[in-house]
Amino acid sequence: MESFTFYNPTKVHFGKGMISMLGTELKKDGISKILMIAGGGSIRVSGAYDDLVKVLQDNGIDFIEGWGVRANPTLEKARELVKLAREHEIQAIIAIGGGSVIDTAKSVAAGFYLDDVWDIYSRKAMVKKALPLYTVLTLSATGSEMNGNAVLTNTETRQKWGTGSIHMYPRVTVIDPGYQFSLPPKQVVNGALDTIAHILEYYFVSVEAFTTLGINDSLQCTMIEMTDRILQDPADYMARASFAWTATLALNGLSGVGLKGGDWACHQIEHSFSALKPEIAHGAGLGVIFPAWIEYMAERDPKRFNRWAKNVWGVESISEAVKLFRDKIKSWGSAVSLRELGIKESDLPTLVELSMISDRIGGISRFSASDVEALLMLAL
Amino acid sequence: MESFTFYNPTKVHFGKGMISMLGTELKKDGISKILMIAGGGSIRVSGAYDDLVKVLQDNGIDFIEGWGVRANPTLEKARELVKLAREHEIQAIIAIGGGSVIDTAKSVAAGFYLDDVWDIYSRKAMVKKALPLYTVLTLSATGSEMNGNAVLTNTETRQKWGTGSIHMYPRVTVIDPGYQFSLPPKQVVNGALDTIAHILEYYFVSVEAFTTLGINDSLQCTMIEMTDRILQDPADYMARASFAWTATLALNGLSGVGLKGGDWACHQIEHSFSALKPEIAHGAGLGVIFPAWIEYMAERDPKRFNRWAKNVWGVESISEAVKLFRDKIKSWGSAVSLRELGIKESDLPTLVELSMISDRIGGISRFSASDVEALLMLAL
Incomplete structure (x- = not known):
């Protein structure tokens, strides 16, 4: 920590x-x-x-x-x-x-x-x-x-x-x-994806911030369960309440304690999506980029991702956890690929350029333009 | 919630x-x-x-x-x-x-x-x-x-x-x-027991404060794991750090969110122990009273305790979870009975009397003098 x-x-x-x-x-x-x-x-x-x-x-x-x-x-x-x-x-x-x-x-x-x-x-x-x-x-x-x-x-x-x-x-x-009872399901899902992304931006920075990682396990699991509940019964007050409080805690400082301010590569890269196509909701973009980012990073440094696979998805294999994450996003009716967001392969150079406007991308490792490109290819 | x-x-x-x-x-x-x-x-x-x-x-x-x-x-x-x-x-x-x-x-x-x-x-x-x-x-x-x-x-x-x-x-x-490197192991254990008790005083009030209960699952598990680590290697800084931050979060408001202020019967009753015998550390007293309280309450209203058995102790049976809780306390060298604290059956009437000085004992259900007596018998 x-x-x-x-x-x-x-x-x-x-x-x-x-x-x-x-x-x-x-x-x-x-x-x-x-x-x-x-x-x-x-x-x-x-x-x-x-x-x-x-x-x-x-x-x-x-x-x-x-x-x-x-x-x-x-x-x-x-x-x-x-x-x-x-x-x-x-x-x-x-x-x-x-x-x-x-x-x-x-x-x-x-x-x-x-x-x-x-x-x-x-x-x-x-x-x-x-x-x-x-x-x-x-x-x-x-x-x-x-x-x-x-x-x-x-x-x-x-x-x-x-x-x-x-x-x-x-x-x-x-x-x-x-x-929040009157929100359309799509906005609930975008909120859930944004919340989960906030937690994940911190989560993988260290494996030794035990208290924070335990809280972040629980916040992710609660968010997933509450989203399922709300989509099933939009009038479920207790699920709405826990959804709301989880979203608040995901970015009020608590989820980042002892984790050096987090990584935030996915947020930075996702911002290029809405710069290119303002109609893409931030949460929907994060739902596409985050599973791909975990795949990309886990190839280089798998140990960071074992806890997440086990405690959030109940499996030992990281690639299986990523699949379960994508399956969950699909089950919520949200995109898991850039194509579903209306982004084509020919758009990638523009997205890379727009992403690189940030002065620095990534905390765990610094992303070059070619990292961003490779990641976007995985998300295509 | x-x-x-x-x-x-x-x-x-x-x-x-x-x-x-x-x-x-x-x-x-x-x-x-x-x-x-x-x-x-x-x-x-x-x-x-x-x-x-x-x-x-x-x-x-x-x-x-x-x-x-x-x-x-x-x-x-x-x-x-x-x-x-x-x-x-x-x-x-x-x-x-x-x-x-x-x-x-x-x-x-x-x-x-x-x-x-x-x-x-x-x-x-x-x-x-x-x-x-x-x-x-x-x-x-x-x-x-x-x-x-x-x-x-x-x-x-x-x-x-x-x-x-x-x-x-x-x-x-x-x-x-x-x-905290120089603390004797007994003080570490007393701190762990006090922390766990703070979490538990809130935990059983509602089964629907999902976000808070998830956090409280994780705080308990982290505290147990960190205490084991510190007793094994007192120089483990990361364990000391997570121990310390968990103890802070256990009573800074977060662990009680949506739980009506908690129950606090065990704290109130434990205070009578130190009133009778000032040499009993607060944490050690809580380690005796809390498992007994869970036993006593679970007989009346088991549903409250299922989550705890499963998420903290990994078992379906509440009585088995209580046993695992007591085994853990024993493994830390702390007491699990009033007798080990030097309290005899003949002291119980005094403890009941000292407990009842509080204007109200218990939040989930209000404890009468005979409830306190029955609970103390279970803890003897």
């Missing part, structure tokens, strides 16, 4: 109706005017929006609304919302939605005090302060609700880059699994 | 040499005069004391020393240290030691602002503020290094009672597993 610092100041209110706690929290923090950031409207279907408006009104909190954040959220939208926040002299931000909305809200919270928000993504500036951020999560996938990280896409430069700061942790997050 | 609020503001610096981070933290927080609270001297053997003194001196932080906290820490000692803290007008407290030292330090941090510190244990007063608290952990067992709880013994009234407050969380905790 490598040395680490663990610090997570986000307070989570979790469960049915817990959104009512938000009024108390905002009043306690002296917030009287807030910018609400939201996506395209699914929060009206789930009831989350109406509940939030009621909480704000009941507590006498003035709010303005900033709609229209989309999947793979853009720098342009964040800039537009920073402008809105400044015009209205708001004191805090509330994000209501999934990871894209929360990442945008984090960018606005920090960007409020910056010349341009892209500066923290391009490493030109550091976050020194940010507006207080509150979130109401309505789609479990990215873990953004309990960490200080965000990813934005600069559509001009086709860069999908990430940043992070202790000032960007949400102050309070409400997770009501009941808001 | 029941609704919950999760909030843990303690920052943990974990690993070899991480005590150096403490100087930076104290300076950042503007602390220039601090009260150091310590036990009987084992911190001189492990090197922790010398390291801390150097960090304080190097950072120009003035300190006074309050020694002499013992196992099952007393109200009297806490009162004495509150007096010392007031006399010297200190700004913060640093606890260096195990759970007893940290619990005492929490009491002093809160007691500094109270008429009498026992008021928060007897529910006469609430903690509204406390001095900032920093801890250097040198014995992993109680989890006190990352929670807001404390237990003190009022030797006059023979009450060993607990309290808790958000103001009593350590601000920063340093966990250097290297400080």
